[in-house]
Amino acid sequence: MTSTFKIFNIKFPQAIPSLGSSADVALASLYGNFALVLPTKPDDSFCPRIIYTLSTIVHEDPFPAPGQNGQPRFSMKTYSENVGVLEQLEALGILRQTGISYKQGFVDIPVVEVILKENELVYACAAHYEDNGMMDCQLEVIGIKHQRCGKCKQVYYCDQECQKRHWPVHKKDCPIAQRSPTDGLALIENRRRAGFSSFLSNAGFQTLNL
Ligand SMILES: [Zn+2]
Ligand SMILES: [Zn+2]
Numbered sequence: 001m002t003s004t005f006k007i008f009n010i011k012f013p014q015a016i017p018s019l020g021s022s023a024d025v026a027l028a029s030l031y032g033n034f035a036l037v038l039p040t041k042p043d044d045s046f047c048p049r050i051i052y053t054l055s056t057i058v059h060e061d062p063f064p065a066p067g068q069n070g071q072p073r074f075s076m077k078t079y080s081e082n083v084g085v086l087e088q089l090e091a092l093g094i095l096r097q098t099g100i101s102y103k104q105g106f107v108d109i110p111v112v113e114v115i116l117k118e119n120e121l122v123y124a125c126a127a128h129y130e131d132n133g134m135m136d137c138q139l140e141v142i143g144i145k146h147q148r149c150g151k152c153k154q155v156y157y158c159d160q161e162c163q164k165r166h167w168p169v170h171k172k173d174c175p176i177a178q179r180s181p182t183d184g185l186a187l188i189e190n191r192r193r194a195g196f197s198s199f200l201s202n203a204g205f206q207t208l209n210l
Helices: 085-093 128-130 160-179 181-195 197-202
Strands: 008-017 020-030 034-036 050-053 071-074 093-103 108-115 122-124
Touching: 008 050, 020 050, 020 128, 050 093, 071 085, 071 197, 128 181, 160 197
Parallel strands: 020 122
Antiparallel strands: 008 020, 020 034, 034 050, 071 108, 093 108
């Protein structure tokens, strides 16, 4: 397969065990969530695949609508382990700020827009994602050249086997995803959140009802 996704170097605010103070990463689109991930699976099983989860949930706007040119947008966590990461991603031409932000407690959550093209991102396999969620450090992350639903063009798979396995679930979402990509992704994300509902309710979030 030919990978077209963009790989760029990020300096970590604090060194990460088994990675050090910087690493080559890619921007992953994980069904409405965005993360910096290692482009290939690490040999070391203790090494995290997802370096930083960039997106966070705000009650006012859980899924910001895409920009005018269809560029994805998300609410970005810029505090704690993500300090200094947005500035680097802006300088690298990966993300840009939209000027919209939300107050959450004492922190400001900016809405950012992805500048990279669709084929410069990596994606999660929808079948693996529904199985494991984004908490799984062994998450299958794939480039756009892999299998993609030909009808809605919104979900990605490792191969035909994963696509077939996921079809009983996706056939209900597919017509919705064809009408509105954001709504289609929200259905997948909503199921993931329902699966993590106890985790989320502990964290003070409510599962969306669509
Ligand atoms: Zn898969
Ligand atoms: Zn589809």
